[in-house]
Amino acid sequence: MPRHDPKHLSPTLEDIERLANEAFATIPEELRKHVANVVFRIEDFPDAETEREMGLESPFDILGLYRGVSMPHQSTQLVRRSNDMIFLYRRPLLDYWCETGNSLFEIVRNVLVHEIGHHFGFSDDDMHRIEAEAD
Numbered sequence: 001m002p003r004h005d006p007k008h009l010s011p012t013l014e015d016i017e018r019l020a021n022e023a024f025a026t027i028p029e030e031l032r033k034h035v036a037n038v039v040f041r042i043e044d045f046p047d048a049e050t051e052r053e054m055g056l057e058s059p060f061d062i063l064g065l066y067r068g069v070s071m072p073h074q075s076t077q078l079v080r081r082s083n084d085m086i087f088l089y090r091r092p093l094l095d096y097w098c099e100t101g102n103s104l105f106e107i108v109r110n111v112l113v114h115e116i117g118h119h120f121g122f123s124d125d126d127m128h129r130i131e132a133e134a135d
Helices: 011-025 029-035 049-054 092-099 102-119 124-134
Strands: 039-043 066-067 086-091
Touching: 011 039, 011 092, 011 102, 029 086, 029 102, 066 102, 086 092, 086 102, 092 102
Parallel strands: 039 086
Antiparallel strands: 066 086
């Protein structure tokens, strides 16, 4: 996807969903199979409850969110009311894309991988450490 040009329409929710699906396909199968029941949701912004829970100063302060029970905390005795979900927030993603000039696909992929990390039970600190070691 080209760098943001104000003469062109911004990517839609459907465009971000397509990028998320393409990004998900690049994740190794041995990891993807453990995320099969996670639902991906693309929304413009987090809802007001999420903003309060996360203590956000602005709805632009969050690119994605994992909601669910991470794998280390799952058990056969746990009654699940819904599937785990990964939210990607279109407007903050687009804002970050415009600020950085990075590839929108790479931004979506990095956020998706980060949220999948939460599904596997990694904290933000764990993932920052892993990313730093990879660099």
